Amino acid sequence: MIKVGVLGARGRMGGEVCRAVEGADDLELAAAVDEGDALDALTAADVVVDFTHPGVVMDNLQWCVKNGLHAVVGTTGFDASRLDTVRSWLTDAPGNVIIAPNFGVGAVLMMHFAQKAAPFFESVEIVETHHPNKADAPSGTAHRTAELIAAARAEAGVAPSPDATTSGLHGARGSDVDGVHVHAVRLAGAVAHQEVLLGGHGEIFTMRHDSMNRASFMPGVLLAVREVAGRPDRLTLGIESLLGL
Numbered sequence: 021m022i023k024v025g026v027l028g029a030r031g032r033m034g035g036e037v038c039r040a041v042e043g044a045d046d047l048e049l050a051a052a053v054d055e056g057d058a059l060d061a062l063t064a065a066d067v068v069v070d071f072t073h074p075g076v077v078m079d080n081l082q083w084c085v086k087n088g089l090h091a092v093v094g095t096t097g098f099d100a101s102r103l104d105t106v107r108s109w110l111t112d113a114p115g116n117v118i119i120a121p122n123f124g125v126g127a128v129l130m131m132h133f134a135q136k137a138a139p140f141f142e143s144v145e146i147v148e149t150h151h152p153n154k155a156d157a158p159s160g161t162a163h164r165t166a167e168l169i170a171a172a173r174a175e176a177g178v179a180p181s182p183d184a185t186t187s188g189l190h191g192a193r194g195s196d197v198d199g200v201h202v203h204a205v206r207l208a209g210a211v212a213h214q215e216v217l218l219g220g221h222g223e224i225f226t227m228r229h230d231s232m233n234r235a236s237f238m239p240g241v242l243l244a245v246r247e248v249a250g251r252p253d254r255l256t257l258g259i260e261s262l263l264g265l
């Protein structure tokens with residue numbers, strides 16, 4: 021039985037994780053912690069799952085690492101500098117960490133296929149749509165997709181996407197992540213959606229993924245909870261390797 025602690029337990033994702041853990045025969049919900057609660061209850065767990073906020077996740081994760089707990093992190097906001105900091109914490113601590121911007125299997129496949137397809141097209145842009153309560157923009161998934169696409173295009177020697185824009189309203193072309201334009205829509209009724217638009221010679225290839233509800237992330241979260249202790253690397257980014265991609 022793996023004992024699981026949840027940080028952000030009263031949130032949209034944290035609540036869903038608590039329900040998923042309680043519904044799994046091989047997992048036990050050992051602690052459910054939210055803002056204002058003492059973290060000490062989490063020492064009853066083997067693995068802590070964090071779905072909180074980009075502004076607090078580093079402190080939470082440092083506490084978990086210091087207390088020798090394995091951690092599965094879905095909270096967004098991890099840039100290269102944050103990841104280096106996490107690696108430095110892990111050098112003399114026993115726990116492993118998995119950080120993934122998206123635990124949805126379809127979303128992970130979309131990122132994987134987008135990376136493969138991007139070098140074959142002249143133009144690429146990303147449009148992500150989320151519920152209006154989301155704190156960060158663009159989404160962690162869109163940011164990571166853009167980084168993967170940019171790296172694949174750079175490795176293949178592909179020129180930047182053509183764009184003759186010389187004037188326009190600020191923000192009209194979205195944000196620029198490593199040369200890939202990312203557009204963030206916030207829309208009532210939406211959950212989490214992303215399109216990768218690839219344009220070439222007389223053809224447009226659109227890849228789209230929709231998370232219809234937060235249960236869609238749970239198979240990936242539970243997979244990470246079950247595998248984190250046995251990972252060969254102290255820090256695993258994304259669940260691609262857990263899915264054999």
Ligand SMILES: NC(=O)C1=CN([C@@H]2O[C@H](COP(=O)(O)OP(=O)(O)OC[C@H]3O[C@@H](n4cnc5c(N)ncnc54)[C@H](OP(=O)(O)O)[C@@H]3O)[C@@H](O)[C@H]2O)C=CC1
Pocket residue numbers: 027028029030031032033034053054055056071072073074076080093094095096097120121122123124160237
């Ligand atoms: N990787 C993935 O697959 C997914 C990632 N996410 C990401 O997960 C994060 C959370 O999303 P979501 O669940 O929608 O957000 P919510 O705002 O619904 O939930 C966050 C919860 O964390 C609580 N919280 C805030 N600070 C702390 C703290 N210091 N310690 C413990 N709990 C705290 C909040 O409390 P309060 O409201 O009182 O501040 C809230 O209950 C976001 O970064 C989001 O982008 C979301 C979906 C999927």
Ligand SMILES: O=C(O)C1=N[C@H](C(=O)O)C[C@H](O)C1
Pocket residue numbers: 096121122150154155158159160161162211212213
């Ligand atoms: O805040 C959300 O809802 C989501 N956040 C993650 C992100 O920023 O990519 C994952 C998913 O898109 C849902």
